[in-house]
Amino acid sequence: MKAIVYSSPGDSSVLSLVDRDPAEPGRGEVRVRVEVSGVNPTDWKARVGTTRRDDFAEIVPNQDGAGVVDAVGEGVTDLRVGDRVWLYLAQHERPTGTAQEQVVVPAARAVKLPEGVDMAVGASLGVPAMTAHRALTVHAHGPARLHPGALEGRTVLVAGGAGAVGHAAIQLARWAGATVIATVSSPAKATLARAAGADHTIDYTSEDVTAQVGEIAPDGVDHIVEVSIAANAEADAAVAANHGSIAYYADDGGDTFALPIRPSFAKNLRVQGVLLYTVGADAWEAAAADITAALEDGALPVGEEAGLPLTWFPLAETAAAHDAVEQGTVGKVLIRV
Incomplete structure (x- = not known):
């Protein structure tokens, strides 16, 4: 699979596109085929080292995204292969974020995306x-x-x-x-x-x-x-x-x-x-549930007509996507994986 990685902090030039074998989900985890990755200011700040960074040999950036579950680990009962999901904190205390074709995350951080809600909406949730x-x-x-x-x-x-x-x-x-x-x-x-x-x-x-x-x-x-x-x-x-x-x-x-x-x-x-x-799992779960309810009511559209212009980049141009966020692009920067 294609993935964006970096091994040392720095400007966006440290990001590179590589081929990696997809990981298998462990107990309590799911693997998601990522369709859209969302970029937040904390993604580029983590990359340059201005926010906390764990000592992983290789990191795939980006916390947020949306896609389809393609493998389910032991003990997961509320998600199954084929479920459309939005992702949050995919890279929190883990080395692998959503800037790749497949990502393994704790099942709690993959939330079912209501029917009819676009992947771009799902990838725009998470941190914001x-x-x-x-x-x-x-x-x-x-x-x-x-x-x-x-x-x-x-x-x-x-x-x-x-x-x-x-x-x-x-x-x-x-x-x-x-x-x-x-x-x-x-x-x-x-x-x-x-x-x-x-x-x-x-x-x-x-x-x-x-x-x-x-x-x-x-x-x-x-x-x-x-x-x-x-x-x-x-x-x-x-x-x-x-x-x-x-x-x-x-x-x-x-x-x-x-x-x-x-x-x-x-x-x-x-x-x-x-x-x-750092707010903890209770606050995350409450937010995920309420946001999903708002999605079901059609309350969280994106796009310029909804007040949040979208700027798109392909996966290979993740460095440019990070630069766009760092430079203050208005709206949401998304990566089409």
Whole structure:
């Protein structure tokens, strides 16, 4: 089978296309014939060594993907050969990700893809959608799970509504019944955020976010999904409702942040860091189940018309796909395996 591998950290030139024998699934594992591999910022960061990297002799990159089960290991009862699945954390604490024709993963990380849902949608979930799910479920007063009506009456502020996590957060929040405000950096990105389902968009490069949010939600916003806590902590504290949650999942804009003391304790704010790789199996399984339910309801489409433009590369050009993500390509970068 064809696979993309690297043996030492570095820029995208360390990636090479090779032939390898497909692995056999062990107990509790399945093998998936990958159709589409999704690329996330953590994939290129792991490759260059800025995030944790286990000492494997050879690594196949990429955490997310979608495909068809083609072999089932001992003890697996809920998946069978021929099942269409979406994959998450395929390479987490393992050397083999989805940038290859066949990948072996723990069965829990291969989730049935509902009938009629495209493989491109499946490969666009994983890290972004599960991160968004976690960010929306850390409020002190819940909900711990998402479903239609779970966020009814709540207002959600999504910073960076045109990004992959922001896009998923908008879609999941709207599916759960919330009113969604998204901040963006251009009219084109505002169009994408509205296409994803945002009720309101605010261009933070030309508008006063605090004033605009105050007009839309005079009692404050209940959930904030934050991509740049270093830049936005003061504004987040100002616009948050009493008992609001600020869930930040990235370090865009700096390594540290300062939160104003009086408004944050006066409002009983919960400030929650979110890193999908370390939240644990319970949170993964809850997110996978709720995301699949949203898929069944048609709530997570992708493509420019749905607010998430897709940029495609063939497997042999995985290095270019990694570069595209590193350079900030808007939307989702996918590899056709």
